[in-house]
Amino acid sequence: MSQVRDGWSTTSTGGSDQGTVRRANLSLLLRSLREHGGRSRARLAADLGLNKATVSSLVNELLERGLVRDGNAERGAVGRPGTIVEVEGAGAYGLGAEINVHHVSTRAVDLAGTVVSERRRSVDTRGLEPDEVVDRLVELFEGTMADLAALGATPVSAVVGVAGLVDHDRGTVSVAANLGWQGVGLASLLRAKLHDPAYLLEVDNEANLAAVAEATPGDPDRRDILVLHGEVGIGGGIIADGRPYPGSRGYAGEFGHMLVDRDGSRCGCGRTGCWETVIGLSHLIDLVAVDTADVLHSADLDLEGKVEEITRRASAGDERTLTALHEVGRWVGTGAALLTNVLNPGTIVLSGYLGEIGEWIQADVEGELAAGVLAPEAGGTTIARSALGFSAAVHGAAAVAIDHVYDDPTLVPRTVQTLEATS
Structure with missing residues (x-):
């Protein structure tokens, strides 16, 4: 026999179904506190459409798990003021990481999204074996775990972003052309080297994670977006109605390998004329550099340094650099128009190095978008620049890691017994 309790469907006989309902309600309440701020129990009940006894019980459990705290009395309340319930930042921690062509990085955040650790190391990953x-x-x-240990904490989950096609369910990097990887069981390799950690460990595509970093919870302007994440290669992520869209097998967003120039250059994937061959950072460097001795080709200069040098030359009015930027900008706009005709996003966000050079290419991107989109006014699609630079993917990885707690607060064990509150 089916019944509905507090807006969630369940059955009258299944204990597991009741547990699912409770986890869903815990998630609903915790997400509401994150996205809309602290409120009294009575206000939460009214906002969420749950009865007061249910909300009181849910808050009590979240208190026991250390995920919320009681704050000040509610202001302006009629009658006896209720106590404000707030997210407890120190209640849980998530760990994000990234493997890219020229670096590896980690970032840890607490439940409120506050950064508690950031580490980065320049590595020429193309010259190394996956191991x-x-x-x-x-x-x-290990360094990040030491930072968390100093806070008396361990992560609930860790998410690792990789520049390549990722089989999320298996934790395998199917193809990473710019890394030279194929069929690498990254999740199992990491678990072995981390001595089978107790926390969740997942692998995802870096551009998908960069997209998550741009999708601010509760921001209506970031509910339907495409993110173009550029470094040596180009990846993409799709946010649809506020949620990442991975595709049927998790491979959506490989925008960099759209065919745009059949007579163009050979791509790292082995094909000819992929979009990333005309908008990737390597191509821009080739266009800007005067010769092979140019500092832009130096192995001693990291990616950020090379982009800074390009923008310095652009600021100085260097004609060769400006011409190169215009060419790349037009190619970015050509591909953006193709994507807009298919998906009609609200916003296309230029991320990674594309965001760093956005000042110099945005007008060209917008011009090609307007010319190439069939719908009037480019279908309402606008171009925006990310402020996260090369760290967008690791930002998103940490956000996904901590989001597991919002999806299922019972991942954090009960630590404190509290009295049921009724206000």
């Missing part, structure tokens, strides 16, 4: 790259990342993991 060696993972060793470098594990060194950062």
Whole structure:
């Protein structure tokens, strides 16, 4: 026999169904506190459409798990004021990490999204075997874990972003052309080197994670977006109605390998004319550099340094640099128009190095978008620049890691017994 209790459907006989309902309600309440701020129990009940006894019980459990705290008395309340319930930042921690062509990095955040640790190391990952790259990342993991230990904490989950096609369910990097990887069981390799950690450990595509970093919870302007994340290669992420869209097998967003120039250059994936061959950072460097001795080709200059040098030359009015930027901008706009005709996003966000050079290419991108989109006014799609630079993916990885707690607050064990509150 089916019944509905506090807006969630369940059955009258299944204990597991009741547990599912409670977890869903715990998630609903905790997310509401994150997105809309602290409120009294009575106000939460009214906002969420749950009865007061249910909300009181849910808050009590979240208090026991250390995920919320009681704050000040509610202001302006009629009658006896209720106590404000707030997210407890120190209640849980998530760990994000990234493996890219020229670096590995980690970032840890608390439940409120506050950064508690950031580490980064420049590594030419293309010159190393996957096992060696993972060793470098594990060194950062260990440092980040030490930072968390100083807070008396361990992560609930860790998410690792990789520049390549990822089989999320298996934790396998199917293809990472710019890393030279194929069929690498990254999740199992990491678990072994981390001595089978108790926390959740997942692997995802870096551009998908960069997209998550741009999708601010509760922001209506960031509910339907495409993110173009550029470094040596180009990846993309899709946010649809506020949620990441991974595709049927998790491979959505490989925008960099759209065919745009059949007579163009050979791509790292082995094909000819992929979009990333005309908008990737390597191509821009080739266009800007005067010769092979140019500092832009120096192995001693990291990606950020190379982008800074390009923008310095652009600011100085260097004609060769400006011409190169205009060419890349037009190609970005050409691909953006193709994507807009298919998906009609509200916003296309230029991320990674594309965001860093956005000042110099945005007008060209918008011009090609307007010319190439069939719908009037480019279908309402606008171009925005990320403020996260090269760290967008690791930002998103940490956000996904901590979001697991919002999806299922019971991942955090009960630590404190409290009295039921009724206000």
